[in-house]
Amino acid sequence: VTDPYFARLLASLTAPDAGYARPADDAAGGVVDWDLEVGEARYPLPVDVRSDIGRVVAELGRVWYSSPVGEAALQNAYQDHVGLPVDSRCPAQVLVTAGGKEAAWLAVRYLLHRGEVAAALVPSPGWEPYRLWLQAAGCVRIPYDPLALAEAPMLLRQWLIDAAVRPGLLIVNYPHNPTGAAVSQAGMDEIVQIAAEHGLFVVSDEVYRVFGQDGVSAVFAPDRDLARHFVVDSCSKALTVAGLRVGFLLADAGIVADLAAFRAAYASCTSVLTQRVATLLLDSDVVRAWLGEVRAAVNSDREVVAAALTDRGVQVVSHGGLYVWCRTPDPAALAEVPQGGSARFTPGGGFGAPDHFRLCVARAGLDPAAAVDAVVSTLRRH
Numbered sequence: 001v002t003d004p005y006f007a008r009l010l011a012s013l014t015a016p017d018a019g020y021a022r023p024a025d026d027a028a029g030g031v032v033d034w035d036l037e038v039g040e041a042r043y044p045l046p047v048d049v050r051s052d053i054g055r056v057v058a059e060l061g062r063v064w065y066s067s068p069v070g071e072a073a074l075q076n077a078y079q080d081h082v083g084l085p086v087d088s089r090c091p092a093q094v095l096v097t098a099g100g101k102e103a104a105w106l107a108v109r110y111l112l113h114r115g116e117v118a119a120a121l122v123p124s125p126g127w128e129p130y131r132l133w134l135q136a137a138g139c140v141r142i143p144y145d146p147l148a149l150a151e152a153p154m155l156l157r158q159w160l161i162d163a164a165v166r167p168g169l170l171i172v173n174y175p176h177n178p179t180g181a182a183v184s185q186a187g188m189d190e191i192v193q194i195a196a197e198h199g200l201f202v203v204s205d206e207v208y209r210v211f212g213q214d215g216v217s218a219v220f221a222p223d224r225d226l227a228r229h230f231v232v233d234s235c236s237k238a239l240t241v242a243g244l245r246v247g248f249l250l251a252d253a254g255i256v257a258d259l260a261a262f263r264a265a266y267a268s269c270t271s272v273l274t275q276r277v278a279t280l281l282l283d284s285d286v287v288r289a290w291l292g293e294v295r296a297a298v299n300s301d302r303e304v305v306a307a308a309l310t311d312r313g314v315q316v317v318s319h320g321g322l323y324v325w326c327r328t329p330d331p332a333a334l335a336e337v338p339q340g341g342s343a344r345f346t347p348g349g350g351f352g353a354p355d356h357f358r359l360c361v362a363r364a365g366l367d368p369a370a371a372v373d374a375v376v377s378t379l380r381r382h
């Protein structure tokens with residue numbers, strides 16, 4: 001038996017030019033002054049919150065299997081966090097996963113099995129796993145510009161007409177990695193409406209939602225069909241706990257039950273320990289207030305970094321959420337930075353845009369001016 005999915009994915013991941021999920025090359029990178037590479041918010045949890053985590057873990061006398069679908073307390077805390085009106089909440093529509101990546105993979109894999117998805121519209125530049133998974137499944141990828149769609153959702157109609165192969169799936173990711181593009185709720189509603197009109201499956205990857213404005217979500221779109229339009233979410237970025245590994249997939253209750261059964265075939269359940277901690281963090285007023293401060297710091301640091309890069313002659317294509325997305329300049333065109341230091345950041349190749357790079361500015365204690373000096377110095381050396 002050969003499994004083309006596994007074989008193709010492995011071939012992509014181990015190809016000589018593959019970069020996905022490879023640790024930073026220390027020989028080339030060494031120790032850097034500013035590590036702006038990994039796409040997560042890096043802010044230490046407040047001391048009080050750490051004590052609370054210690055307390056709830058100490059109280060966990062029964063570390064037994066959880067329900068394969070997830071703990072009810074976490075499903076409820078999550079629906080509260082999204083802001084679903086009380087009368088439309090339904091814990092059975094929330095599958096708890098080991099992070100947003102697993103939720104996204106399950107969503108794509110499930111929708112492809114529903115059939116008639118010869119092609120999928122995917123944001124480009126965009127998060128590399130979507131490309132890897134679709135490629136492994138033999139699904140044609142039709143790239144679209146996430147900045148253009150955010151600005152004019154009606155473009156989707158034209159792209160559907162223009163597509164050589166009819167797309168059956170639309171992947172959206174707002175706020176977007178790596179461009180930071182964001183849509184308004186009206187824009188999201190329109191995207192879902194057009195998708196519904198054209199019979200598209202949708203995966204709305206909202207792992208950066210709290211870093212956008214006003215908690216925009218496909219869950220609020222009036223035309224959302226829970227059996228066809230899935231939402232992927234995660235605690236990783238939103239609560240600055242990427243290592244906790246707790247994510248969510250929102251869909252129709254019957255589909256969530258099927259996915260829970262499928263998931264239980266390889267992973268039994270999501271850790272009860274991490275589910276308990278995630279519930280605490282989602283429910284905590286202290287965490288809510290602290291995250292408000294974190295978001296304000298990220299937004300202000302990002303604005304300063306983007307402006308300073310522009311001043312130095314680096315073209316900032318866009319910025320939003322955790323990210324600043326830039327075109328890679330000609331190093332010779334950059335002015336020298338005395339004692340600029342070094343920075344690590346993400347080349348655009350994995351996102352499908354090799355002549356670009358992404359900075360993640362969400363770092364506690366970031367000195368935006370010093371970080372920009374280090375970025376420009378590093379660009380000049382390459």
Ligand SMILES: Cc1ncc(COP(=O)(O)O)c(C=O)c1O
Nearest residue numbers: 039099100101127177207234236
């Ligand atoms: C667009 C997008 N979706 C999903 C994820 C996965 O997040 P998690 O750490 O929760 O698996 C990421 C992480 O970088 C991401 O950028």
